[in-house]
Amino acid sequence: MGDTQCRKSYLGFDFSTQQLKAVAVNDTLEVISEATVHFDSELPEFRTVGGVNRHEKSHVVTACPLMWIKALDLVIEKLKITGFDLSTVQAISGCGQQHGSVYWKKGANEVLKNLDPNKFLHTQLQDVFSIRESPVWMDSSTTKQCKQLEDAVGGPENLATITGSRAYERFTGSQIAKIFQTRQENYMNTERISLISSFAASLFLGDYAAIDFSDGSGMNLLDINTRQWHQACLDACAPNLSEKLGEPVSSSHILGFISAYFVERYGFREDCRVVAFTGDNPASLVGTCLNEGDMTISLGTGDTLFVWLPHATSTLNGHVFINPLNDTQFMGMICYKNGSRTRERLRDQCAESSWHLFSELLNSTPRGNFGNIGFYFDFREIYPLKIGDYRFNKFNQRIARFSNEVEVRACVEGQFLRFRVHAHNLGFELSNKTRIIATGGASCNQAILQVAADIFNANVYTSKQVNSACLGAAFMAKYGKCHKKTSNSHKFLNLSALVKDEISFSEMVSEMSKIAEPLSTTPAKDANVVYFPMVQRYKQIEDELNTEN
Ligand code: ADP
Numbered sequence: 004m005g006d007t008q009c010r011k012s013y014l015g016f017d018f019s020t021q022q023l024k025a026v027a028v029n030d031t032l033e034v035i036s037e038a039t040v041h042f043d044s045e046l047p048e049f050r051t052v053g054g055v056n057r058h059e060k061s062h063v064v065t066a067c068p069l070m071w072i073k074a075l076d077l078v079i080e081k082l083k084i085t086g087f088d089l090s091t092v093q094a095i096s097g098c099g100q101q102h103g104s105v106y107w108k109k110g111a112n113e114v115l116k117n118l119d120p121n122k123f124l125h126t127q128l129q130d131v132f133s134i135r136e137s138p139v140w141m142d143s144s145t146t147k148q149c150k151q152l153e154d155a156v157g158g159p160e161n162l163a164t165i166t167g168s169r170a171y172e173r174f175t176g177s178q179i180a181k182i183f184q185t186r187q188e189n190y191m192n193t194e195r196i197s198l199i200s201s202f203a204a205s206l207f208l209g210d211y212a213a214i215d216f217s218d219g220s221g222m223n224l225l226d227i228n229t230r231q232w233h234q235a236c237l238d239a240c241a242p243n244l245s246e247k248l249g250e251p252v253s254s255s256h257i258l259g260f261i262s263a264y265f266v267e268r269y270g271f272r273e274d275c276r277v278v279a280f281t282g283d284n285p286a287s288l289v290g291t292c293l294n295e296g297d298m299t300i301s302l303g304t305g306d307t308l309f310v311w312l313p314h315a316t317s318t319l320n321g322h323v324f325i326n327p328l329n330d331t332q333f334m335g336m337i338c339y340k341n342g343s344r345t346r347e348r349l350r351d352q353c354a355e356s357s358w359h360l361f362s363e364l365l366n367s368t369p370r371g372n373f374g375n376i377g378f379y380f381d382f383r384e385i386y387p388l389k390i391g392d393y394r395f396n397k398f399n400q401r402i403a404r405f406s407n408e409v410e411v412r413a414c415v416e417g418q419f420l421r422f423r424v425h426a427h428n429l430g431f432e433l434s435n436k437t438r439i440i441a442t443g444g445a446s447c448n449q450a451i452l453q454v455a456a457d458i459f460n461a462n463v464y465t466s467k468q469v470n471s472a473c474l475g476a477a478f479m480a481k482y483g484k485c486h487k488k489t490s491n492s493h494k495f496l497n498l499s500a501l502v503k504d505e506i507s508f509s510e511m512v513s514e515m516s517k518i519a520e521p522l523s524t525t526p527a528k529d530a531n532v533v534y535f536p537m538v539q540r541y542k543q544i545e546d547e548l549n550t551e552n
């Protein structure tokens with residue numbers, strides 16, 4: 004730890020759904036220390052399951068900001084216990100589960116600015132929230148407010164063109180609207196509304212931190228082209244909203260120096276910078292070293308794909324966010340509920356609940372699956388809308404059943420055909436340089452990765468470092484820049500001192516690719532011949548399934 008490499012370090016935090024993670028990297032971006040606090044098991048007093056509190060029958064899902072604060076007290080102690088020297092940290096950044104919102108009550112900023120280093124954060128911040136339980140991304144209780152928001156701007160297409168997404172129940176605009184409509188007094192008593200990411204940054208800054216452009220794009224409130232709040236969207240949700248949200252900033256913006264609390268209590272340097280915090284998905288884009296033309300597929304409980312987009316597209320099926328590494332470009336993202344959970348069902352039905360047998364069945368069938376195509380939807384998606392299993396033979400005729408091995412391949416091929424078709428609809432172009440970066444639980448399955456490589460006709464890379472969002476946050480700490488605006492009013496920023504170790508994006512990608520040590524799966528020679536026509540057939544059948552609906 005005491006070697007020269009570790010004299011400078013950068014710290015990233017991930018306030019994710021189930022846990023708070025911290026990762027420190029050295030000046031060459033290698034991981035040197037990690038710590039985690041698991042909410043359910045280490046903070047049982049908040050009674051969460053999977054990090055959240057589900058409110059029966061109401062589609063309301065929340066979590067307490069105080070739990071995240073307590074977790075922060077703990078995670079920093081844990082970092083110290085690993086022997087990590089906090090005085091080496093040059094800058095910190097972080098990310099959080101997207102869309103969730105935190106409501107600070109009047110006077111809360113004064114408390115943040117005057118924290119006593121002799122006490123824990125959570126004991127001092129118990130009473131600073133006007134809403135004690137924050138709605139999180141799993142909440143789907145705002146159908147009415149979504150309709151109101153879309154109507155206010157002339158429909159879902161218009162909202163998608165302005166904000167990058169049609170109205171989604173988990174997005175923050177409709178969540179704020181519901182709080183205004185149902186708890187008006189609490190709303191009026193709210194001084195500031197943060198996203199979970201900017202809430203976490205505020206703790207380090209000792210001041211309200213600005214919302215960054217990328218996470219701000221997950222609110223249905225930000226105009227992704229002007230990078231300003233969109234007044235008609237704000238007005239459709241609640242009054243005086245822009246003053247409660249503050250001005251948004253670039254995701255690489257240096258917000259200011261760490262608060263005196265962390266300097267005095269934990270020995271951070273006085274000039275340790277706090278770089279804007281962002282959403283976990285934008286941070287993952289950074290952590291997987293995604294470049295234009297590449298695609299990340301995250302194969303977790305649900306499946307998520309994201310791509311770097313040079314231009315904004317308007318899509319009703321997915322999201323366009325401002326790119327965290329380049330404010331004038333974008334990232335496209337689609338989340339699917341039918342990911343690992345659907346593969347697990349097929350594993351249980353066809354492969355005796357064994358991933359090993361599942362992989363053997365997958366490997367025992369040829370690419371293209373004799374022309375058979377399957378759609379398996381256990382959960383409702385935005386697109387296509389249907390729940391159920393749909394099997395088609397090589398003549399595109401609907402059939403009732405497949406043998407076990409054909410079923411397993413149809414499920415996995417169907418999921419990657421869907422990725423390819425929908426990514427194209429988002430404006431993503433495959434090229435011979437395209438890299439597919441696979442993360443998440445199922446990315447350890449070689450047979451599944453081979454199907455991905457074949458369907459995209461591209462190399463698929465996995466990295467040993469699985470914590471891509473947290474790692475991305477640590478990279479952002481190093482990448483942080485001096486933009487004109489600084490929001491930390493109570494401290495003077497010495498800009499020339501800050502720019503000394505500024506790094507350009509291309510330098511960062513080249514440093515990151517050195518350390519990523521990716522393992523690759525290459526496509527078979529005949530992959531394109533087999534799958535190009537199959538992609539067209541998938542598209543056609545999917546369209547037909549949708550019109551039937
Ligand atoms: P999350 O972060 O969404 O909680 P993970 O990224 O940890 O989820 O992924 C968990 C999923 O990984 C499980 O639901 C499981 O289905 C899947 N998984 C684990 N091992 C394998 C395997 N060998 N093959 C395919 N899928 C797997």
Ligand code: XUL
Binds near residue numbers: 100102173282284
């Ligand atoms: C993205 C989304 C989730 C959360 C939690 O739109 O809702 O991925 O960011 O990870």
